[in-house]
Amino acid sequence: MMRSMFSGVSSLRAHQLKMDVIGNNIANVNTVGYKASSVTFAEMYSQTLKGASSSSASRGGTNPMQVGLGTTTAGISVNHTKGAVQRTDVATDLMIDGEGFFMVTDDATGQNKYYTRAGNFVLDEQGYLTTLDGLRVLDNEFKPIQINQSDTKQASTSSAVILKGNISTSDSEYHTTVDVYDSLGDVHTLNINFEGDPLTTSKSSTTNPAKNLAIPGIGENDPLKYDEDGVAITPSVALNYSYRKMTITDADGTQMFPATGTDLYAMFNEAGDIVDLVSYPTGTDPTLAASTDVSYSGTLGIQVPGASDISLPINRSMFFESGDVTKSRVFTQNNQESDAKGVQLDGNSAGSIYSFNISSKGEVIGIYTNGEQKVLQTIGLASFDNPGGLMKLGGNLFQETPNSGTPKYGVPSSGSFGDLTPGALEMSNVDLAAQFTEMITTQRGFQANSRVITTSDEILQELVNLKR
Numbered sequence: 001m002m003r004s005m006f007s008g009v010s011s012l013r014a015h016q017l018k019m020d021v022i023g024n025n026i027a028n029v030n031t032v033g034y035k036a037s038s039v040t041f042a043e044m045y046s047q048t049l050k051g052a053s054s055s056s057a058s059r060g061g062t063n064p065m066q067v068g069l070g071t072t073t074a075g076i077s078v079n080h081t082k083g084a085v086q087r088t089d090v091a092t093d094l095m096i097d098g099e100g101f102f103m104v105t106d107d108a109t110g111q112n113k114y115y116t117r118a119g120n121f122v123l124d125e126q127g128y129l130t131t132l133d134g135l136r137v138l139d140n141e142f143k144p145i146q147i148n149q150s151d152t153k154q155a156s157t158s159s160a161v162i163l164k165g166n167i168s169t170s171d172s173e174y175h176t177t178v179d180v181y182d183s184l185g186d187v188h189t190l191n192i193n194f195e196g197d198p199l200t201t202s203k204s205s206t207t208n209p210a211k212n213l214a215i216p217g218i219g220e221n222d223p224l225k226y227d228e229d230g231v232a233i234t235p236s237v238a239l240n241y242s243y244r245k246m247t248i249t250d251a252d253g254t255q256m257f258p259a260t261g262t263d264l265y266a267m268f269n270e271a272g273d274i275v276d277l278v279s280y281p282t283g284t285d286p287t288l289a290a291s292t293d294v295s296y297s298g299t300l301g302i303q304v305p306g307a308s309d310i311s312l313p314i315n316r317s318m319f320f321e322s323g324d325v326t327k328s329r330v331f332t333q334n335n336q337e338s339d340a341k342g343v344q345l346d347g348n349s350a351g352s353i354y355s356f357n358i359s360s361k362g363e364v365i366g367i368y369t370n371g372e373q374k375v376l377q378t379i380g381l382a383s384f385d386n387p388g389g390l391m392k393l394g395g396n397l398f399q400e401t402p403n404s405g406t407p408k409y410g411v412p413s414s415g416s417f418g419d420l421t422p423g424a425l426e427m428s429n430v431d432l433a434a435q436f437t438e439m440i441t442t443q444r445g446f447q448a449n450s451r452v453i454t455t456s457d458e459i460l461q462e463l464v465n466l467k468r
Contacts, residue, residue: 098418178342
């Protein structure tokens with residue numbers, strides 16, 4: 001009789017604990033990065049009234065007779081599935097779209113690491129990225145992430161320019177400009193001019209100017225002939241080329257390149273793609289010249305008082321992506337509208353940081369007043385073989401335990417780590433419908449077990465009344 005009463009009492013305790021967990025889940029339905037918990041029950045130790053016996057030649061075996069002693073809480077587990085996305089458009093709000101935890105610390109060296117899925121971060125007065133409680137967010141080298149608003153970039157000298165776009169075959173004159181910088185950050189404007197109508201011809205070539213460096217064995221003395229893509233052709237086949245004369249002048253119109261006595265030509269194939277930059281003596285018509293086109297390579301030097309000289313290579317690399325002749329050509333001549341422009345590959349004036357953004361790869365990118373951008377740090381992430389083994393500390397924080405496994409560190413979008421979604425937050429993964437259903441079953445379970453206690457008490461009362 002007492003067993004049934006104590007079984008009911010144990011169940012009341014278990015259901016009360018489950019109700020506490022449900023209440024906490026519902027209370028955190030709008031908590032950023034919250035992970036819902038669930039309770040599971042297990043039967044308590046059973047009292048054995050009669051043990052089992054094996055069968056014999058004359059009698060069969062018997063099963064054990066046992067009476068259970070109630071229920072107990074088997075475990076409270078945390079559901080680490082990803083919550084819904086809430087768009088905020090706040091630069092410091094981050095969401096992990098996939099596996100991983102942010103790492104935060106409460107000490108300067110980053111030794112004490114805590115983990116969180118809540119990415120509602122802010123900047124403090126020193127530019128550190130912190131949680132709302134002031135814990136600093138760590139990068140992939142376990143250093144606090146800081147956006148130093150006083151950071152500056154020194155001026156850098158331009159070292160190369162390229163030409164991108166198209167020159168129309170119907171334009172007899174075309175001009176574009178490009179700005180280059182000296183070591184003091186002062187800008188110098190260069191005019192790149194293409195003069196006259198395209199000069200067209202059909203002529204053979206014994207060199208491969210566009211692909212010469214990439215194909216071993218091809219050179220000026222090679223007996224075979226090649227087109228600009230390195231394909232061998234027969235000596236009797238002529239290649240169709242066109243030429244556009246090119247000069248470089250300063251902002252006042254004074255010619256800086258080429259030197260007196262030399263003419264430069266941009267050389268195009270019959271498909272309109274740039275082939276090479278070639279040179280001929282002044283006044284020579286390249287379409288009538290008997291000599292083979294020779295790839296030109298020179299340097300445009302600009303002397304600046306009080307600063308380092310600007311030195312710009314003038315050769316066929318000017319017409320290739322990033323100035324690399326092994327990459328694709330970016331300069332053409334066809335009947336489309338002219339849109340060619342000069343681009344300097346490097347060099348900048350001095351500037352200071354005025355803004356930042358965070359990429360999906362976790363890169364904290366500083367944006368400077370001179371237009372330059374720089375990756376300041378990269379947000380670090382951690383993952384665990386058993387995230388359910390992490391211990392909740394409150395404040396949306398988790399701490400590793402012996403059963404969570406050793407943390408693995410990395411950066412977003414690498415390995416098993418998820419991408420970052422800037423300007424968004426991961427909301428609570430609490431399912432209200434499921435929680436209310438659990439609440440109903442928990443309440444009914446509590447009521448049923450309270451009736452067990454009441455009924456057991458009534459039976460005991462009847463036993464007491466037998467004495468009368």
